[in-house]
Amino acid sequence: MKNPIHELERSDCLSLLENNFMGRLGFIADNTPFILPTTYYYDADDDCILCYSSEGSKLDAMRKNNRVSFQVDDIKSIKEWQSVLLFGEFNELIAFEAKINLQKFVEGVQDTISKIQAKSPKFINDFMFRMSQEQMPIVYKIQLKNVTGKFRTS
Template identity: 45%
Template sequence: MRRNMNQEECKALLGQNYIGRLSYLSGGHPFIVPITFYYDPDTHSITSYSSEGHKIQEMRKNTAVCLGVDEIASIANWKSVLVQGTFEELSRIDAKHMLHEFSDGVKKVIATIYGEHP
C-alpha cells in the first residue's frame, strides 16, 4: 500500500539512517552524491562532513540543497524521505563542535542498527 509518510515518520526515518544522497546545483545542472549524515532530532538539523572539493565549492555559490534517504526492504516495501534545505558552512570552534556531534551521532545510529551499544 502506497501512502505519504507524516512528519514524525519522516523524522524517524532520518534519525534511523546515516547514509543519504545530497543534491546540489552546479552550472545549472543537478549533481547527486552519497554522503554520511547525522540528523539531530533536538535541533531538526542535518550535519555532514566533507573536505574541500567540487560540492563544497558549488554549494558556496548556490546554497540550495536536497537530501534523499531511503530504506528499501523489497520492491513493495520501502520508505523514502526528501528534505530540502540550505547549505551552511561552519568554521573554527563551531566546526570542531559539530564534527564531534556528527561523529557521536553517526556512531549511535550505527550501534542501534547493528544492535550494539555506543
C-alpha cells in the same frame, strides 16, 4: 485499484532520518544537478542534517547555491519501502562551531550504527583523529526547510 503508495507523516519522516546514517545529497553545480551518497547525522535538537567534506567542487557548488536536497530510503523490497526527501539550506560551519558539530556528527553516527548493527563502528577513530589535526574537514549543516516522505507496504 487502491494506490499502495502513501504519504509519511512528518514524525515518521524524522524518525527515518534519525534511524539512518547514509543518504544522498542533491545540489546544483554549473547548472547541472548532482546527487552523491554521503554519511550524515540528523540533529533533532537543531532540526538539521550534519555532514563533513574535504575541499572540492561539491563544496564550491553549495557555497554558490546553498539550496540543496537530501534523500534517505529504507528499502526492504519493491513492495515495502519508505523514502524521505528534504529541502534545505547549506551552511558551512567554522571554528568552534565546526568542532562541536563534528563531535556531534561522530557521536551521532556511532550511536546510530551501534543501534542498527548492534556493534561499534571501527572507522569512528578516523574522525576523532581528524578533529585533532590542524587541517580539520569542512563541517556543514543542512537546515531543514521542507520535509516530505512516501511509503509503500505490501
